[in-house]
Amino acid sequence: MDTQDWEIIYKLFLYKNITKTAKELYVSQPRLTTKIKAIEEELGVTLIERNNKGIEFTSIGNYVAQYAQERFNDFRMFKEDIHSMTYAMVGNLRIVAPYVVVKYQLPKMILEFQKLHPMVTFDISTIHSGEVANYLKSHFYHFGFIRNSLELKPENMVRIESSGISIVYREKFELQDLPRLKRIDYRTDNYYHNFLEEWWNSHFKQPGVTSVQVSDLESCREMIFAGLGYGILPNLVLPDKHHLYVHPLIDAAGQPFSRHTWMICKDNILQRPVPKVFYDFVKNYIV
Secondary structure, eight states, rough: OOHHHHHHHHHHHOOHHHHHHHHHHHHHHHHHHHHHHHHHHHEEEEEEEEEEEEEEEEEHHHHHHHHHHHHHHHHHHHHHHHHHHHSOOOOOEEEOOHHHHHHHHHHHHHHHHHOOOOEEEEEEEEEEGHHHHHHHSSOOOEEEESOOOOOOGGGEEEEEEEEEEEEESSSSOOOGGGGGSSEEEEEOOOHHHHHHHHHHHOOOOOOOOEEEEEHHHHHHHHHHHTTOOBBEEEEGHHHHHTOOEEOOBBBBTTTEEEEEEEEEEOOOGGHHHHHHHHHHHHHHHOO
């Protein structure tokens, strides 16, 4: 067993999906499947079982996965410590964040950081905001970015930006028109979905008409821009286009809603030099 084997077991346990694990490791699915079988033969145990939902770790597989996580993380941190002692500021920062943050907020931030520390690289994974905190528990990722305010200790959170939410349509409309208009919607995390449901129910008695349901924010945005219907979008994805009619989402008191972006991390991460430098940079960063 070598470090690559521990990484395979750990990431397979993390994603519970052969396709996603293979993509993350930059290998083909057949090659990954062959490697898993070889590991099982070497250990003399069955690590995973396949079912209709994908894969599930056996009880002994769960134990091996926990051990694999420890071995892989120990080796990774060992390498980072050596680099930190040998070079000025060299290392890899692993970030997990929702799509909207990765596309619209992280690029400029990382660009500015790498101007100061060009030898620091980034490994970024995209998931729903509601899943970020659980991913950080694995200790594989240094930082997570969320669009929800979770109950974490203040020292674990840095607010990056606040942006409004708007109803967007190609045609002129009034708020009372929405129940009869076609809506373009996208799948999002439970927190945001429930928030929008509560807002709708506080303004209308009848349900809306969802004409098109898509899997991601970008597809929803493009369909709205094409005139297929209206949608509710974060303001940070809206360009300066004059043909769009935008109505800010407001609360019962008439105040615009804002959704915050937070960076979160675990206490022990800040004991390491490269994550600490990035954390301090983000605290002083202005979007």
